[in-house]
Amino acid sequence: MRRLSSWRAREARAGLLLVAPGLLLLALFLALPVVAALLLSLTDFDLYAIGDPSTARFVGLGNYARLLHDPVFWKALGNTFFFVLVGGPLTVSLSLGSALLLNHRLVRFPGLFRTVYFAPVVTTLVAVAAVWRYLYHPRFGLLNAALGSFGIGPVDWLGDPHWAMPAIVLMAAWKNFGANMIIFVAGLKAIPESLYEAARIDGAGPLQRFRSITVPLLAPTFLFVGLTTTIGYFQLFAEPYVLSGGEGGPMNATLSVALFMYKQGFRWWSIGSAASIAFVLFAVILAATLLQRRLQRGGDA
């Protein structure tokens, strides 16, 4: 008995020793910065404090209170929700659609198409944005030329506050759908062919097979893809940053919460206020994730 417990203790010690480097790294590079950021968010750390730390003052929840009264923050939050609620479903349905197509028996060269659809995911965003800026050019852009042939007037994609966010949604969906598509393809491959065969023998049509076999068996994949896309899209930053020259314009129409945070922090050097935005964004993402999980679990039942 004693031998066993001492062996256990030794094993526990060894285990602890083995995970120690990992824990240390996590503590150093994750826990410590998070705690530091939380403390920062309770101060008015700014440009003056960079020069002389003694000028930083503890302001309690002042940064958070000010944020809630800042119309620009609400605008940024609204833009971010628009991006998540429109861009998220659009990206996921594009991914699912292309995965279903690729998984179809009649499609030739699925490997080629998989690579082609996946290519935007691994392309540098800055290069992608440069090309899309040409596509969106109000006078010489391909997109407006295409719309023009249907008699639809020129749209000032990136200049008009009403169209700038949809333009970013479109580009992001194009760039990102390939990643989810690969996951959906894997999910589809995991569904045993025998189920479809049995359904066919029972006389189920293609739509019914999709509804009764594909959808329920793909539910875990859906949950995963939905969550990662939502979380990723809430952190929208690079797309508006490169398309609006770092401003989030026109008229803050493409200002996302993360871009707002960046501007507060590294443009105006209001580090304390930027840290508080980070925590609000974290809370929003956490709430959205919990809600989404509950909704999808509820849907299953």
Place this chain on the structure above:
Amino acid sequence: MRAIACGLLLAAATACARGGERGEAVRLWAFGREGEVVRELVPELERRHPGLRVEVQQIPWTAAHEKLLTAYVGRELPDVAQMGNTWIPEMAALDAIEPLDARVAASAAVRPDDTFPGIWETNVLDGTLYGVPWYVDTRLVFYRSDLLAAAGVPELPRSWSGWRAAMEAVKRRGGDGRYGLLLPTNEWAQPVALAVAAGAELLSDGARHGAFRAPEFRRAAEFFVGLYRDGLAPPLANTQVANLYQQMAAGEFAMYVTGPWNLGEFRRRLPASLQGSWATAPLPAPDGMPWPGVSLAGGSSLVVFRSSTRKDDAWKVVEYLSEPATQKRFWQLCGDLPARRSAWDEPALASDARTASFRLQLEHVRATPKVPEWEQIAAKVWERLEPVARGTRDLDASLAALDADVDAILAKRRWLLERKAAGEKP
């Protein structure tokens, strides 16, 4: 812990190695096109001072500000750098840059009396000089002289009321889709230049509070938003102007308030047939005030960093770049206008009527408020005026909101000033 200790040792070792390697070279940071062109000026400086080596690092304008601050935090600042003159108050607040009064007093090359006074003034904070002007920048009117002449306006009027009448005449003649003036709604320089011309102080009480409800600012703002309200200027953000030069050439806008970089652009981008049909003029003045109207003092200065270990060599770079002969050469290379008056005797500069307008305007420029918060305040100016320009908000309500925004931005400054005053009391 060992890993950290090793890391620190390693960092220290590389720092030493680098310090030794760079021992001789003075590090100069310059931004954008200036950073590219200044390299061509370096050989002459190195020829004059054997043993002096200058290492130029070019930084894109979009990254410059961030790079300066991160370099400050990381103690990696160069010895000498170009500095947009609105950034000087910030660098001075960080105590990152060296006061230069003594060096200027002892220098034969740097001459305050030969520099445009409004430009020089942007480098002086509470009586201390922190930078030496390198090249200058201000806003004035670029216009299509043919369109104005066709509308019965032989030259750009000198008063606001005359200016407005000229826009009305152009608009009447041009009809729909034609405007007197292009005035992007998302730029602060134009409304602020108008306000400065009207005598607005912008900030009050030692830059502790916003003064945007003052009658001078209100007068300028009223003039500014009136141009949109009456259809004389299109309510467009600069991102909505697809191709400025094509649209200027097509006659969509007859006038545009902008800076010296457009001298070259207009020459390059307007078709040859229009090259005789555009001109520049100093800003018109508010009625009852002397012409030309005051504009903004812009441009870049050269600063020496406190952290530098080669300040004497760094100062040689500053002296050399501010010499009239170097400034002439610099102008030939990139078109940046010289800060030294005597550099303007260069025949190509002196004989060109378009640059002569800048020469005159530069004698009538004023600095924007010299506080680190200015760029943030400036962004608020257009953010608050834009809805008024687009007709969705009342001017007085917007100005009150602007003052409130600015008071909030300046809260920390007020506290610091109070603390300083309390500390100074015995």
